[in-house]
Amino acid sequence: MENEGRRRFLGVCVAGATAAAAVAAGYPVFRYLAPRSGQGGGAKLVIPAGELKEGDAKFFEFAGSSAVLIKTKSGELVALSAVCTHLGCIVQWVKEKQQFLCPCHGGQFSTDGTVLGGPPPRPLAKIPLTVTEGNITIG
Ligand code: FES
Structure with missing residues (x-):
């Protein structure tokens, strides 16, 4: 009788520890993979054109979500979600x-x-951009 109570208590402890370990291990993976929101997004963002070389991509936060600016090898600028x-x-x-x-x-x-x-x-969503006086304005 007493052993059964101990066994049940031990089972609850093991289940709780397992659940806590799963959350602790899974949260960083979730944060890496999930879209970010509410972190410095804005309606317009200005990036100096010199920050990007041909063939490079620059990730940034835009309107509460992750976005990326690419400068293709031919020099074309593209902003995408x-x-x-x-x-x-x-x-x-x-x-x-x-x-x-x-x-x-x-x-x-x-x-x-x-x-x-x-x-x-579907394709990645395009984000409008303009280039003026050496600055790329996103949005
Ligand atoms: S989330 Fe499935 S391919 Fe990107």
């Missing part, structure tokens, strides 16, 4: 291939956001 259109993970820039890769399910996007492969149903 960095949120994958499949399930919302943040895409990564693969400079060697000049394309985006989604780390969650392998979605691939070109420099203009077009889907090249994987499960994403």
Whole structure:
């Protein structure tokens, strides 16, 4: 009788510790993969044009979400949402291939956001930009 109570108490302790460990291990992964929100997003953002070389991408927060500015190897500037259109993970820039890769399910996007492969149903959303006097204004 007493042993059964101890066993039940021990079971509750083990289950609680397991749940706490799962949350502690999973939260950093969730924060890395989930779209960010409410962190310094704004309606307009100015980036000095000199910050980006041909073939590079710069990630930033825009309107409460992750976005990316690309300068293609031909010098064209493109601003896109960095949120994958499949399930919302943040895409990564693969400079060697000049394309985006989604780390969650392998979605691939070109420099203009077009889907090249994987499960994403739509292209990455484009964000308007203008270039004046050496500054790139996003939004
Ligand atoms: S969330 Fe990007 S491919 Fe699934």
